[in-house]
Amino acid sequence: MQKIYLDNAATTKPNFDILHSVCDQTLNDGFYNPSALYSGGREVRKKIDNVRKQVLNLFSSDYDLIFTSCGSEADNLAIFSFAKRGNVITTNAEHSAVYNTFNQLKQRGLDVRFAPVNKDGSVNEEKLLNLVDDKTTFVSIVHVNNETGAINDINRLSSLIKQKNKTTVFHSDGVQGFLKIPFKPSKNIDLYSISAHKICALKGVGGLIYKKCLHLVPQIYGGNQEKGFRSGTENVFGIEVFGKAIEKYSNVIDNFNNAVVFKELFYNALSDEVTFISNETASPYIVSFSVPGVKAEILQRILDDNGVLVGTGSACSSKVGTSRIITACGLDKKVAEGVLRASFSFETTQAEVVSACKIIKDCIIELRKKLK
Amino acid sequence: MNKVIIIRYCEIYLKKKNRGYFERMLADNVKHSLKGISYKFVHIPSRYLIENFDDDDYDEIINRLQKVSGIHTLSFAYRIKSDKDEIFKIALSLCEGKKGTFKVETNRADKTFPIRSVDFSRELGAELLARYNKNLSVKIKNPDFVVSIDIRESGDTLVYTDVIKCMSGMPVGSAGKGLLLLSGGIDSPVAGYYMAKRGMRLKALHFHSYPYTSEAAKEKVIELAKAVSAYSGGIDLYVVSVTEIQEAIHEKCPEDYMITILRRFMMRIASKLAEQVEAQAIITGESLGQVASQTIESLTTSNAVATLPVLRPLIAFDKLDIIAVAEKINTFDTSILPYEDCCTVFLPKFPVIKPKLEKVEKIESVLDIDALIDNAFKTIEKISV
Secondary structure, three states, rough: OEEEEEEEOOOOOOOHHHHHEEEEEEEHHHOOOOOOHHHHHHHHHHHHHHHHHHOOOOOOEEEEEEEEEOOHHHHHHHHHHHHOOOEEEEEEOOOOOHHHHHHHHHHOEEEEEEEOOOOOOOOHHHHHHHHHOOOOOEEEEEOEEOOOOOOOOOHHHHHHHHOOOOOOOEEEEOOOOOOOOOOOOOOOOEEEEEEEHHHOOOOOOEEEEEOOOOOOOOOOOOOOOOOHHOOOOOOOOHHHHHHHHHHOOOHHHHHHHHHHHHHHHHHHOOOOOOOOOOOOOOOEEEEEEEOOOOOOHHHHHHHHOOOOOEEEEOEEEOOOOOOOOHOOOOOOOHHOOOOEEEEEEOOOOOHHHHHHHHHHHHHHHHHHHHHO | EEEEEEEOOHHHHHOOOOHHHHHHHHHHHHHHEEEEOOOEEEEOOEEEEEEOHHHHHHHHHHHHHHOOOOOOOEEEEEEEOOOOEEEEEEEEHHHOOEEEEEEEEEEEEEOOOOOOHHHHHHHHHHHHHHHHOOOEEOOOOOOOOEEEEOOOOOOOOEEEEOOOOOOOOOOOOOOOOEEEEOOOOOOOHHHHHHHHOOOOOOOOEEEEEEOOOOOHHHHHHHHHHHHHHHOOOOEEEEEEOOOOHHHHHHHHHHHHHHHHHHHHHHHHHHHHHHOOOOOOEEOOOOOOOOOHHHOOOOOOOOOOOOOOEOOOOOOOOHHHHHHHHHHOOOHHHHHHOOOOOOOOOOOOOOOOOOOOOHHHHHHHHOOHHHHHHHHHHHHOOEEEE
């Protein structure tokens, strides 16, 4: 049975044609070390730099990009470079790559502040700004919440923060937003993390987009690759696949509108059965919903058996408790335990979404009967 | 000079005419546990020796032998010619670097050896004191360590200082075969360990409720079965789905009787499987009063449908004592992994604590018990760990 994959916020299926074409090139003349000085090496270096340019085309000329191994590494590089003194602020609903890194800073004695979030997972603007003062050196706010899809208006937030303290460095984890949300970063965004495998490219490639005027502090030392900010031979194959994916899926608005249709299909098909966590302003790529009274992981397994793969918004074992992010949203426990996440990629089709909605609906009705 | 590991047994000594049967079984289990390691197995009166092993394998050999039931203690020893100078030399080298109190114990099985045991101990003790007087002093009662000199009839002597405690008990296989109900919690692996220790060969049965429980819960039970199998010389794990049974109970019986009735189904399935795999008993990790299903009334209710003896080695254990053993046998960390076992999804808020057998029988009479058990058996899966 060909399963319908709707857990694209976790990872996407790499595009086969892209993989194939890059694979051919790599096997022929693209395998050299990009730091090698002979012509083959220089050619590989050029390819990497071309992908860098492709990414940076989406930003202004004030920015540069460091390739990393993943989004988490990019987040760590940003945080450990600038969150050093005074107080630093993030939200309660950040991805673990940011949240746990801030907790690490807290353990080291730094004044770490967590801003609460609204029911949809977006940061509470007023409370966030109340935390900012003249000693705030660093703020990190996720662009798109990975569990609820809530979009934070990071241009606005960074501007408001800098109005209170213009020296604050502003970072955003853009892993779920990059190439998915129509977005032109304002000059107040200092750092932005991205990841390749969320856009039909491969795992093993991430990146930190940073203002050229900022000086990063390397977390990995070695051969001074990536301008000395991230040593280690670059993942050439992964970066090239990333570049091809950016090229292929560059029509952000069309893709966005497709996802809006998918999201509406979900809302129309399932409104009677589920409580939607994601609201109408959330990323259309992520539909977070709950079946109150039904533990998410049970429904997830039933859907898996019936050919639909979705994510759990929460690790819902009673012994683990509900997900940190869903809990931060302040949802009722019964709702929080039942949170599932359907997420779309550029390759998701309308037929898949329609079928999935029917299967999800049937499974919920069937399960409800058994648990009555 | 030969480095050896001495294997001593304990309770087997109490056996009379059939002692050889137990000794052979223990020897076989020792050899089975050391599979893949190069060594020579030597049987000397009342003991075994492991010889000719690679020094690098020493820790692994000790580790494996500590999990063989029937072995009381182990010692690393030097096997040398029964010669006074030689024995002194080795004893001195073994005590080098040691600190604290000691005594020398000599056992002279070879009566042709010219020095009496008491004299030999005294002379060697004096020599050790003279050499290491800064670090060592003599203490006859409860010393920190004993320098043991075992002068054997065969003309060789074993010299050792340390004694490593092992499982004791009886060799696995000497006390029949039991079917362990392995839930994924803390208690049942410990119950399996204790029965293996008493010589019982184990099969295990796990009940799952997919999709209400996860594959991860099953993986966890496989890990636990592996851990117990290190003590029981292998385990066949049987996995049976009780999903349909739970759904049927949920649909047709009062909520507070869910666990009582489910456990009776488990006992029926266990009895039937035990007969099929020729197990002579069912083993559970139940401990009196620990939870609602382990009150004497609940145990009586589930016991009533068992067709074989139900062994409950932990019945009088406190939870903390069980946890201490689970930590010792390395099952605790796996047991507390947060995967729900088959009971929790349909767990009633207030389970019946003192069920009455007649009432339970009446309640469950609405269920087609035989058909549900037959269907459960269709889901059986055997996993060798």
